[in-house]
Amino acid sequence: MSTELIQQVQQWGVVGAGGAGFPTHIKLQAEAKTVILNGAECEPLLHKDKELMKAYGREVLHGLELVRQSVGADEAIVGIKGKYTDVIDSMQALLPDKHRIAKLSDSYPAGDEFILVYDTTGKIIPPGGIPLHVGCVVVNVETAMNIARGKPVTRKYLTVAGAVANPVTIGIPIGATFAEAIELAGGATVDDPVVLVGGAMMGKYSEDLTTPITKTTGGLIVLGRDHPLVARYTKSWKQVQTIGASGCDQCYFCTFYCPRYLLGHPIQPHLAMRSLQFNMAGEVNVNHSQFCCECNLCTMMACPEDLYPAQVCIENKHRILDSGERWKVDAEEDRPAMHLDNRRVPIPRLILKLGLSRFTNKGPLLDNGFAPSRAVLPLKQHAGGPAGAMVKVGDRVKVGDVIAQPAEGKLGAVIHASIDGKITEVSDKVIIEA
Ligand code: SF4
Ligand code: SF4
Numbered sequence: 001m002s003t004e005l006i007q008q009v010q011q012w013g014v015v016g017a018g019g020a021g022f023p024t025h026i027k028l029q030a031e032a033k034t035v036i037l038n039g040a041e042c043e044p045l046l047h048k049d050k051e052l053m054k055a056y057g058r059e060v061l062h063g064l065e066l067v068r069q070s071v072g073a074d075e076a077i078v079g080i081k082g083k084y085t086d087v088i089d090s091m092q093a094l095l096p097d098k099h100r101i102a103k104l105s106d107s108y109p110a111g112d113e114f115i116l117v118y119d120t121t122g123k124i125i126p127p128g129g130i131p132l133h134v135g136c137v138v139v140n141v142e143t144a145m146n147i148a149r150g151k152p153v154t155r156k157y158l159t160v161a162g163a164v165a166n167p168v169t170i171g172i173p174i175g176a177t178f179a180e181a182i183e184l185a186g187g188a189t190v191d192d193p194v195v196l197v198g199g200a201m202m203g204k205y206s207e208d209l210t211t212p213i214t215k216t217t218g219g220l221i222v223l224g225r226d227h228p229l230v231a232r233y234t235k236s237w238k239q240v241q242t243i244g245a246s247g248c249d250q251c252y253f254c255t256f257y258c259p260r261y262l263l264g265h266p267i268q269p270h271l272a273m274r275s276l277q278f279n280m281a282g283e284v285n286v287n288h289s290q291f292c293c294e295c296n297l298c299t300m301m302a303c304p305e306d307l308y309p310a311q312v313c314i315e316n317k318h319r320i321l322d323s324g325e326r327w328k329v330d331a332e333e334d335r336p337a338m339h340l341d342n343r344r345v346p347i348p349r350l351i352l353k354l355g356l357s358r359f360t361n362k363g364p365l366l367d368n369g370f371a372p373s374r375a376v377l378p379l380k381q382h383a384g385g386p387a388g389a390m391v392k393v394g395d396r397v398k399v400g401d402v403i404a405q406p407a408e409g410k411l412g413a414v415i416h417a418s419i420d421g422k423i424t425e426v427s428d429k430v431i432i433e434a
Contacts, residue, residue, distance in 0.1 A: 002028075002070050005147075013153045013215075013414035017142035018111075021216040021382035023413045024143055028070040033135035035068045035076040036120050037144060040104050040111035043199030044351045045161035046219040047363030049141040051169040052157060053080065053087050055365050056145055057094050063144030065096050071137050077102050077120045081110070107344035108201065109295040113138050115259055115340075124335050127265045127291045128327035152400040152416035156213050159363040160185035162222040163193060167360045171367035172213060173399075173418035175375030175432070179209040181220055184370060190224035196233065200354050201296045205233040212429075214381035215413070221356075228355050232300070237315060240308040245276040247305050254298035254309040260291055262343055264335035267291040269298045269309040272316055289316035290327060301345055301353055375419045375432045379404050384411030389430055395423045403430050 010025035018038070037060070041049040053060055061078070068076040075098050080088055082103030092101060102120040104110050114125045116138060123134040131138050146153050156174050158181065161167040165186025172181055178195055182188055196203035197211075198218045223230055235243075254269040255261050261268060266288040292313040299310040351357050380386035387404035397403060397417040406412025417432055425431040 005066060005070055008150070009147055011414060012146070012151060013416055014143060014146045015153075015215050015382045015413045016140050017146065017156075017215060018140045018218050019216065021214075021413070023382060023384065023411065024139075024147065026411070027137055027139070028067060030071050030132055030137055032071040032073050032132060032137040033075075034121060034137070035064060035071060035073045036116060036131075036136055036138045037064050037076065037078045037141060038111055038113070038116055038138050039078060039080040039141050040116055041081070042108045042111040042347065043201055043203075043219065044108075044347060044354060044356055045167070045221060045359060045361055045363070046159045046199055048157050048159045048169050048219060050081075050084055050087055051159075051363060051365040052141050052145055053091060055367070057087075057091050059145045059148040060141055061091065061094050061096060061099065061144075063146070063148035064099070064139060066147050067137065067139050067144065068098065073137070074098065075100065079104050079116055079120050081106050105344055106347045108297060108301075108347060108350050109259055109293070112259060112293050112295060114263055114293065118263060118337060118340070124263055124337060126329050126331050126333060126335065127260075127267075127288070129329045129331060133329060133331040152402075152414075153215060154399055154416050154418040156215060156217055157367075158213065158217050159219040160222065161219065161363055162356070162359050163188055163190045163224055164222050165189055167363050168366045169363040170370070171365075172370060173372060173375055174215060174381075175212045175377045175418045176370075176372040177209060177376070178206070178211050178213065178220060180370075180372050181213060182209065182222060184366060185222075188222050190222070192225060193222045194225055194230060196221040196223065196229065200229060200356060201300060201350075202294060203233075205230070212376040212378065214378060216381060235308065235311075237311070240311045240315075241276055244273055244307050244309075244312055247307050248273040248276070249305065250274060251304065253302045253304060257297055257302035257343060257345070259295060259297065259340070260293055261338075262340040263337050265291045267313070269313050272312045273307065273309050275316075276312065289313040290320045290325075292317050297345060301350060371419055371434070373434045375417070375421070376429055377403065377415055377418065377432070378429045379415065380428070381415070382413035384413070386428065387412050387415050389426045391423050391426060391430060393423050393426055397421065397423065397432060
């Protein structure tokens with residue numbers, strides 16, 4: 001373990017760039033046998049990881065090697081979709097010792113950590129566990145690149161796709177708005193656009209295009225309000241519950257498709273749906289919903305009745321977690337995967353089912369140094385508590401200056417100025433005007 005690297009990564013504010021924003025310096029303190037680069041990128045229409053590996057492969061691999069050394073791993077595995085032969089060829093030519101490439105299927109959810117670990121090592125993470133339970137650390141492509149760049153994280157890479165003139169993968173200062181990102185993609189091609197932030201499968205619905213891009217904004221899918229996905233994303237819990245209780249015929253398809261069930265985990269979403277009949281959503285011992293990875297496959301792909309088993313599982317999961325109930329992780333238990341290989345959902349089929357096939361499925365990189373005139377930097381854009389502001393209104397800052405940091409000993413990440421300018425607001429966010 002390199003204490004110096006861990007301290008630097010902490011000071012640079014590096015977090016997991018694709019998910020909850022877990023601080024990377026904590027991950028680097030682990031001991032593991034295998035490090036896996038997650039280049040699976042299975043959200044339809046998103047291309048950021050592929051584009052970064054293509055343009056900045058050397059940096060990505062250097063960052064991966066630094067992680068491998070830090071956790072003392074014997075090997076590093078680069079997970080890339082097998083269909084990206086050009087990226088595989090260019091990465092292969094740069095591959096350091098102790099690294100190998102694993103070709104992944106073009107299926108969903110290949111980027112789920114549990115599926116990625118299984119596909120690259122054959123190991124099954126136990127229910128409620130993390131990759132470390134089977135000796136693995138998983139690192140995001142952009143995160144590896146940020147480690148290699150060796151400077152404060154002030155830019156974010158994301159694909160802007162869907163109803164835009166030129167779908168593109170952009171590099172943009174953190175704190176710029178969704179609207180500015182959409183303009184870099186040539187602007188929306190629909191009146192009154194909305195976005196799915198992070199992807200069409202696991203994204204969050206937003207109508208507010210003034211929302212700032214953060215360290216974890218993985219992509220923007222721009223849609224018109226009449227797109228069927230908007231109706232799917234805007235159902236209330238009450239509607240989900242009522243429709244589910246009356247419409248579920250217990251056909252089992254949601255369970256047949258569930259990637260965690262297929263890994264041998266005890267989750268069965270059709271049981272979560274059945275519990276709605278008895279008003280038992282949230283009963284701790286009903287259905288093992290806590291093992292749901294929220295991939296949304298059961299809702300978006302499996303259910304022939306267009307019901308919401310994923311949302312029922314997610315609601316149950318949060319109630320179970322709120323109740324304090326925890327699962328004892330048994331890393332030794334033998335859990336064979338079942339039928340996973342012949343029940344993978346191909347991305348082209350998913351794109352068709354989601355009503356996205358009319359959109360361009362490409363996102364070439366545009367890293368043109370665009371700088372907004374204003375940056376809005378939320379003090380919480382990572383796992384853990386919000387960072388505490390280190391600046392006050394009227395201060396002048398330059399790109400890379402520390403503007404907020406977590407309290408001593410608390411989980412969180414340092415936040416830096418992403419543009420040069422003057423601080424005009426300090427609240428639950430810091431605003432910089434150029
Ligand atoms: S969202 Fe559905 S398919 Fe995905 S893990 Fe949860 S229950 Fe399984
Ligand atoms: S797939 Fe749909 S109808 Fe079938 S059991 Fe699951 S929720 Fe019910």
